[in-house]
Amino acid sequence: MGSLWEMTAELPKFESLKRDAKTDVLIIGGGMAGLLCAYFLKKSGVDNILVEAGRICGGTTGNTTAKITAQHGLIYDSLLRRFGAEKAGLYLRANLEALEKYRLMCENISCGFSEQNSFVYSLTDKEVLDKELRALEKLGYHAKFCSSLSIPLKTAGAICFEKQAQFHPIMFLSETVKDLAIFENTRVRKLRPGKAITEYGNIEAEKIIVATHFPFINRHGSYFLKLYQHRSYVIALKGAENPGGMYIDCSGEGLSFRESGDLLLLGGGGHRSGTKSRGWLDAEIFAGKNYPNARTLCRWATQDCMTLDGIPYVGRYSKMTPNLYVATGFNKWGMTSAMAAALLLTDLIQGKKNAYERLFSPSRSMLRPQLAVNAVESFVHFIKPVSPRCPHMGCALKYNVHEHSWDCPCHGSRFDEQGEPINGPAVRSIE
Numbered sequence: 186m187g188s189l190w191e192m193t194a195e196l197p198k199f200e201s202l203k204r205d206a207k208t209d210v211l212i213i214g215g216g217m218a219g220l221l222c223a224y225f226l227k228k229s230g231v232d233n234i235l236v237e238a239g240r241i242c243g244g245t246t247g248n249t250t251a252k253i254t255a256q257h258g259l260i261y262d263s264l265l266r267r268f269g270a271e272k273a274g275l276y277l278r279a280n281l282e283a284l285e286k287y288r289l290m291c292e293n294i295s296c297g298f299s300e301q302n303s304f305v306y307s308l309t310d311k312e313v314l315d316k317e318l319r320a321l322e323k324l325g326y327h328a329k330f331c332s333s334l335s336i337p338l339k340t341a342g343a344i345c346f347e348k349q350a351q352f353h354p355i356m357f358l359s360e361t362v363k364d365l366a367i368f369e370n371t372r373v374r375k376l377r378p379g380k381a382i383t384e385y386g387n388i389e390a391e392k393i394i395v396a397t398h399f400p401f402i403n404r405h406g407s408y409f410l411k412l413y414q415h416r417s418y419v420i421a422l423k424g425a426e427n428p429g430g431m432y433i434d435c436s437g438e439g440l441s442f443r444e445s446g447d448l449l450l451l452g453g454g455g456h457r458s459g460t461k462s463r464g465w466l467d468a469e470i471f472a473g474k475n476y477p478n479a480r481t482l483c484r485w486a487t488q489d490c491m492t493l494d495g496i497p498y499v500g501r502y503s504k505m506t507p508n509l510y511v512a513t514g515f516n517k518w519g520m521t522s523a524m525a526a527a528l529l530l531t532d533l534i535q536g537k538k539n540a541y542e543r544l545f546s547p548s549r550s551m552l553r554p555q556l557a558v559n560a561v562e563s564f565v566h567f568i569k570p571v572s573p574r575c576p577h578m579g580c581a582l583k584y585n586v587h588e589h590s591w592d593c594p595c596h597g598s599r600f601d602e603q604g605e606p607i608n609g610p611a612v613r614s615i616e
């Protein structure tokens with residue numbers, strides 16, 4: 186079953202590539218990040234082509250919960266402690282500006298855009314909320330503490346960012362992409378300097394943006410060490426109470442709430458992709474107890490790329506590849522992050538300065554505890570003597586009983602039961 190967004194809106198269709206092509210900028214990947222890059226580059230008069238392996242929005246973007254907020258869990262206390270006020274403040278500003286950009290664009294696009302308060306709650310720990318509030322005060326942002334919430338959970342309270350937003354991502358993008366040069370069903374198999382190789386033809390470009398969610402070039406940038414994927418499950422309930430606002434648990438593995446029309450979107454069950462999961466069970470049990478008269482209209486699951494330090498990787502792919510760019514690692518907050526990424530890359534491609542270049546630079550220090558976790562996970566699953574193996578880097582795949590797929594615990598590639606790739610970074614089928 187597809188997501189609510191896929192069921193309730195239609196995207197324009199685009200032909201696949203039929204012959205060799207040439208452009209100034211090639212964008213690989215038609216999710217929120219790639220499509221916004223193509224949109225802003227075109228608006229700036231930069232000739233570009235976007236290629237998408239399947240249908241645009243067929244990846245994480247078509248399966249998101251589409252909250253548009255600068256409140257990314259309880260990130261600001263952690264950013265402040267690790268990087269100081271300047272970087273934490275830049276992160277906040279980049280995401281608030283992204284929210285404003287959506288607000289402006291959505292004035293002319295009918296896409297269910299609505300202003301909402303955003304809440305991050307903790308079930309038991311008020312101290313972490315107090316710390317976050319103090320961090321936000323230091324950054325000059327006025328957030329509020331709320332002790333009582335309109336969701337059926339006993340909490341220690343929540344931090345509220347007022348006047349954030351939510352929308353229907355496919356309705357938004359179906360308007361945004363209308364005049365763009367897009368080729369669907371055109372997977373890039375290999376990249377050479379200035380050239381992308383697809384099964385239908387080659388595309389020459391002065392500059393290339395990799396917006397494929399998990400970057401698929403291993404030779405540069407070490408993204409296979411710098412990223413892992415985290416998967417979560419969403420159900421859309423009819424007949425459940427509207428909580429008024431957007432809510433998420435601070436742990437990253439609890440429940441998430443938002444409404445869409447007369448439906449409640451309830452998310453949960455988060456886990457590292459390719460590891461044991463309870464699928465939709467957490468959300469379904471909660472719904473059964475707390476909304477006994479509601480029924481599930483549809484359910485879906487998706488995953489996102491998580492970085493070592495909680496900040497996305499946006500900018501030059503690596504120090505060795507001057508004309509290759511990347512936008513990835515949105516840590517489940519890819520609505521504002523993809524917008525910030527597209528605005529930054531549009532500037533970099535045109536040789537313009539941008540205040541956020543250093544903050545998001547993919548070449549920043551990698552020395553974080555998560556690096557060791559990623560390396561150990563990859564090693565353990567690489568030496569496991571079971572088949573089938575992932576064609577990306579050879580890790581042992583694990584069968585996902587909830588979604589009937591073979592999932593990679595190292596980097597999150599997924600394959601259907603016939604061995605065809607569903608999610609990257611793998612670009613080939615299982616042998």
Ligand SMILES: Cc1cc2nc3c(=O)[nH]c(=O)nc-3n(C[C@H](O)[C@H](O)[C@H](O)COP(=O)(O)OP(=O)(O)OC[C@H]3O[C@@H](n4cnc5c(N)ncnc54)[C@H](O)[C@@H]3O)c2cc1C
Nearest residue numbers: 214216217218238244245246249250251252373518519520
């Ligand atoms: C359960 C869940 C809920 C979320 N909710 C929110 C939310 O409420 N708010 C928020 O801000 N963020 C949210 N996110 C995160 C957000 O949805 C993502 O960060 C964002 O959609 C990622 O966009 P993308 O363009 O990077 O990737 P994608 O949308 O996955 O796009 C990448 C595209 O590249 C294509 N591709 C891959 N390889 C190739 C190739 N070799 N050649 C051509 N094309 C290729 C793929 O087919 C795909 O279409 C959520 C994430 C999850 C997992």
